Structure formats: structure tokens, C-alpha cells
Amino acid sequence: DTGVSQDPRHKITKRGQNVTFRCDPISEHNRLYWYRQTLGQGPEFLTYFQNEAQLEKSRLLSDRFSAERPKGSFSTLEIQRTEQGDSAMYLCASSLVSGPEQYFGPGTRLTVT
Amino acid sequence: EDQVTQSPEALRLQEGESSSLNCSYTVSGLRGLFWYRQDPGKGPEFLFTLYSAGEEKEKERLKATLTKKESFLHITAPKPEDSATYLCAAYNDYKLSFGAGTTVTVRA
Numbered sequence: 001d002t003g004v005s006q007d008p009r010h011k012i013t014k015r016g017q018n019v020t021f022r023c024d025p026i027s028e029h030n031r032l033y034w035y036r037q038t039l040g041q042g043p044e045f046l047t048y049f050q051n052e053a054q055l056e057k058s059r060l061l062s063d064r065f066s067a068e069r070p071k072g073s074f075s076t077l078e079i080q081r082t083e084q085g086d087s088a089m090y091l092c093a094s095s096l097v098s099g100p101e102q103y104f105g106p107g108t109r110l111t112v113t
Numbered sequence: 114e115d116q117v118t119q120s121p122e123a124l125r126l127q128e129g130e131s132s133s134l135n136c137s138y139t140v141s142g143l144r145g146l147f148w149y150r151q152d153p154g155k156g157p158e159f160l161f162t163l164y165s166a167g168e169e170k171e172k173e174r175l176k177a178t179l180t181k182k183e184s185f186l187h188i189t190a191p192k193p194e195d196s197a198t199y200l201c202a203a204y205n206d207y208k209l210s211f212g213a214g215t216t217v218t219v220r221a
Contacts, residue, residue: 004156033208042117042200042211043157056207091156100145100204104156 004105025094035091115140119212134215136201137183145204191219
């Protein structure tokens with residue numbers, strides 16, 4: 001399967017702990033995006049990379065959130081000092097610069113207790 | 114601020130009963146209108162991109178259309194496997210702005 005993959009699929013953590021998620025995009029895609037989706041809502045944009053450069057961050061991305069794409073391939077999203085309000089599905093998508101179609105991974109479901 | 118609104122929130126159909134979903138948008142610098150299908154607990158699955166008013170695209174029992182202010186997703190003679198949440202999203206230079214979705218349930 002050459003689609004977008006995400007790991008882990010599910011994460012349960014206690015409030016105050018740090019968590020890290022990984023996303024592997026479609027291999028030839030040079031843009032990578034992170035979105036967050038809460039129950040009953042559509043995904044909300046968090047940030048995106050073109051190759052290794054992080055080009056845009058949403059106001060939703062507080063100081064506790066950090067994303068990296070060190071070699072322009074996979075990306076990680078870290079949440080420090082998790083809060084119950086961080087509970088959501090975290091979605092990764094990728095695309096080509098030349099074409100806007102974004103293809104999503106299966107998501108990581110985060111539950112903060 | 115960019116705004117995308119979908120209606121209805123939920124739609125219950127009998128198998129074979131055709132219907133339409135609406136997506137209205139207020140987006141500056143719109144460069145495309147996307148439709149996705151999302152099954153419970155999974156990521157959105159890409160369906161269509163529409164770029165200009167008057168454009169139409171079809172895939173099996175689904176047809177998407179676009180005007181200057183809204184898009185429609187028509188479901189013709191739906192089957193139970195068409196049950197899902199359908200999301201529309203407006204695209205500007207880099208990000209998708211999603212509506213909340215329409216959850217479609219098709220009963221056999």
C-alpha cells in the first residue's frame with residue numbers, strides 16, 4: 001500500500017504527559033499537512049510543510065504543539081503537557097506542489113484522561 | 114474569515130432514493146472545491162475536485178456540481194454502502210477549510 005500512513009492509530013495518555021505522532025506521506029509528495037478533527041466537526045488545518053520547510057501554522061497550534069519534517073520525508077507532531085481539550089483525531093495528508101489534491105492517512109485518535 | 118457550511122447535517126435515505134447534499138462557501142481566493150467521503154474512525158477519502166463554476170464530475174452514483182457560491186453532491190439511487198459522512202472543503206493556496214459534513218444513512 002502506497003498511501004499515507006500514521007502511527008500510532010490510537011493513543012491514550014494522562015493529562016500532563018507528552019505524546020508524539022508520526023506520519024509517512026505518499027513517497028513522491030513534497031507537501032505534508034496536519035489537521036485535527038473533533039467529533040461531529042470537519043478537520044481543521046494545523047500546519048503544513050513543503051519538503052522540510054514548515055511554511056504555515058494555524059492559530060490553533062499553541063506553543064505546546066510542535067511539528068517537524070527533518071528530511072522532507074516523514075513528519076512528527078508532538079504535544080507537550082497534554083490537556084483534555086487535546087483529545088481529537090489527528091490527521092495527516094500529503095500532496096504534490098503541482099496538484100492541490102490532498103490524500104489523508106487513517107489518523108491517530110488521541111484520548112487524554 | 115473563510116466559512117464553509119453543509120446542509121443537511123444528517124440524511125436518511127431508502128435504498129434507491131436519490132437526494133442532494135449542499136455545500137455553501139464564503140472563501141477569499143478560492144482555488145478549488147473538494148469533496149471527501151469519511152467512514153467512522155477513518156481518514157477522509159478523496160472524491161472530487163471542482164475548479165470553476167459550471168463544472169461537474171461523476172463517480173459511480175455520485176455527481177458533484179459547482180456554482181459561484183455553492184456546490185452540490187447528488188447521490189443517485191444510493192445503496193447501503195454509500196452510507197458515510199460526506200465532507201466538502203474549500204481550497205486556497207495551501208489549506209483546506211472543511212464544513213462539518215453531512216452524515217448519510219442508506220437503509221436497505
